Amino acid sequence: MYTQLERGQIKIAFTRVQSEKVIGGYYERSGGVSNHKTNLNSKYIPLFKQIIRGGGRPEIDVYWSPLVPNGGGYVCADDENTLSAYNDLGFKLIPCRILKPKNLKAQEGAIWAEKADQDIALAKTVPPILEKYSSFFGNKFPDFSTVINRLKRECGETRKVIISFHQDFGTGSHYHQMLHTLIVRHERVLDSILRLVVLNRVEHASALTRIAYEAFLNFYIDWLSPEFFGPRLQLLARVRGAQASSDRSLDSHLSVLGNFVDFLENTHHKARISPLGLYFHESIYPELSLVAHQSYRHLEYEAEGFNESDPGPLSSTTQLGRWLDILTAELLIRVRNDVGAIPHISSS
Incomplete structure (x- = not known):
């Protein structure tokens, strides 16, 4: 063979x-x-x-x-x-x-x-076989602040477990640092989302939810095989970062990635093989993309009457909480798998 x-x-x-x-x-x-x-x-x-x-x-x-x-x-x-x-x-x-x-x-x-x-x-x-989603709250629908604060606590506990599991082996930059930073950034996004919802800025909170979702899709690709995909994701990021600064000197390195480039940069392709699947993607991504791309739908919503006050929520905070609950649960299950401590999480 x-x-x-x-x-x-x-x-x-x-x-x-x-x-x-x-x-x-x-x-x-x-x-x-x-x-x-x-x-x-x-x-x-x-x-x-x-x-x-x-x-x-x-x-x-x-x-x-x-x-x-x-x-x-x-x-x-x-x-x-x-x-x-x-x-x-x-x-x-x-x-x-x-x-x-x-x-x-x-x-x-x-x-x-x-x-x-x-x-x-x-x-x-x-793609994987999808039968149910993981969730910290199951079919319960607590208020938004309760949901986010619980998710932040779970992130904090996961960070502690990562640090406890790691034993320095003299490898320099390593996978556990990436896992820890991933959770720090996810927890930070959750905190920002909660602060914006408290300010009644649900539109802005929705844009951050898309950031958290896309970060999960990239993580999942890396997690499937960290020693194969990790270096390729790093190389792609380095090349795209140079191009954003009008530096084309690294362009030739893209040839090493071959046809992986389109896959690694296509949200739909990554969503298809993720544990959230295309149903979740098609439920969450189009709506969040309208916010991120500043669809005129939102502009028209506020345009009547020269109103300068906050228009109130444009989408349901309950739905936003459900999305973030499922997203965070699926993320933490896999991170904690890699430090030998999978948390008890419900399914829905």
């Missing part, structure tokens, strides 16, 4: 797989019976735990084996020590590189890649 991969004859899929669905080792058939084989060497597990707690997120290579009892399953023949380290640290969703992926229903989205000349290219994306 690795020979086929090197020759560009098979695809791979970057995703997260539930820990209980990955079997360490592999199976061989002998005399009509499937026998489990393993190369696990427990003396190396502490090293991989140290790498993970130091901010590394090595993906494990897995493949589908029909020899697994009860209909087949994913096996990890070459990264058993890493798999065991993730399991020991309490990870429920493990970053995986699936060799020769199949179109199987899965909890998380998957991004398929293939060899293109000397680089790697996007082959296709597979």
